[in-house]
Amino acid sequence: MLAIKNISMPRRFLGTGLLLLFAGILACSPDSADRSALEEIDVQVRVEDIQKAGKIRVLTRNAPTTYYQGAFGEKGFEYDLINDFAAYLGVEVDLIIKDSVGEILQALENGEADLAAAGLTITPQREKRFLFGPPYIHVEQQVVCHRDIARPKTAEDLVGKSLFVINASSYVERLQELRKEVPALVWKEETDVSTEELLHWVIKRHADCVVADSTIVRINQRYFPELRVAFSLSNPQPLGWVMTKDATGLKQVIADWLQQLRAFGKLEEYENHYFEYVPIFDFVDIRAFHRRIESRLPNYLPMFQTAAVTHELPWELLAAQAYQESHWDPKAKSPTGVRGIMMLTRRTAKSLGVTSRLDPQQSIDGGAKYLANLIERVPDTVEGEDRLFYGLAAYNVGMGHIWDARKLARQLGKDPNSWNDIRETLPLLAKKKYYKNLKYGYARGWEPVKYVSRIRNYLYILNNELAVAE
Secondary structure (H helix, E strand, O other): OOOOOOOOOOOOOOHHHHHHHHHHHHOOOHHHHHHHHHHHHHHHHHHHHHHHOOOOEEEEEEEOOEEEOOOOOOEEEHHHHHHHHHHHHEEEEEEEEEEOOHHHHHHHOOOOOOOEOOOEEOOOHHHOOOOOOOOOOOEEEEEEEEOOOOOOOOHHHOOOOOEEEEEHHHHHHHOOOOOOOOOOOOOEEEEEOHHHHHHHHHOOOOOOEEEEEHHHHHHHHOOOOOOEEEEEOOOOOOOEEEOOOHHHHHHHHHHHHHHHHHHHHHHHHHHHHHHHOOOOOOOOOOOHHHHHHHHHHHHHHHHHHHHHHOOOOOHHHHHHHHHHHHHOOOOOOOOOOOEOOOEOOOOHHHHHOOOOOOOOHHHHHHHHHHHHHHHHOOOOOOOOOHHHHHHHHHHHHHHHHHHHHHHHHHHHHOOOHHHHHHHHHHHHHHHHHOOOOOOOOOOOOOOHHHHHHHHHHHHHHHHHHHHHHH
């Protein structure tokens, strides 16, 4: 029998002995029955082959809604789902990264993988070529524009505006449908950039509007409130994993796993982890910070000072970082699961000996220890306060991406030991033309730049407050 972990196998799967018996019976069966039974055998062999190999080959892409290297290791909605499914099967994941949807679908047709898990919309055109698993999430195609432009409300309002989408996407299919009703509707299709990068074009006013999945929009609105959803271009559309047409058995196993995932609330948990919208502190309320220096900081000042002495860091820096992380709230919690005044993950807290992330003293000491370790890993060629900025950036995005940014700086003729140069290179890690050739791949490179900038701003204000007090 198939050795899928922790579940009872459905009756449709036959053991090897039963297959041999069934094959013998086929000799006396009508042709149609022969074909049907042989198809069932092919289904069985297909799934068993995956288990015998001990791995499932999965195509995906390096993007924030699929797979990427986070500050604390590999992350992504699709990545978490596929690992859950692999555990269900009792196999490992062999992840195959491609640069575009077109490359993923072509590789699947070429037999390079068992399935594709890459945030792919189930569309009629794609269903002609492939078999889709059951939907696991629904998204809307949304027209996203800068808040400062007049808000378009219909497809007609997009006429005359610079509208961008990625090539070979479901967005193109939808726009082609709309052009039948609005012949003047035009758009530009981009091949070498991601949807997220197009959203950055909107932020920088290089484009009026783009079309993006609602999941991608929700992630980016956490960091860029300038983005505004103008209107939905489609009704909710299903996303599904993609297989070749003959993978009906694998499709059924996916359906069984997905049903169990929903029943136990795990699918909703994964969704909330990545897509729940919670605004972060993009616009600093300076007056609130001044008030909290008086009202909240005294409660934790001795803890910052003790941790600073222990780990040889300025206490003011730790306090500024903690304010950026949690606004000095020891019970703070983010949608991604980090908690406490220094916003530690469960895994990082455990590695630091922190038994309660909600204990402010443990959290502050743990965060200080983690930051000090990161700064220690910064090459000696980085000097002065730049070492602090490198360490803070690594706290936010992960040290691997700092190595990538340094490598990219060298390639671009910049100084890898200068924070001024690295803060220009880090945002390039979100651009496909750069990250596809780097070891750790995609990163939200602008985020650590903003992170360090905000901490420096808080530190400047805090030092001024202390100077005035003296």
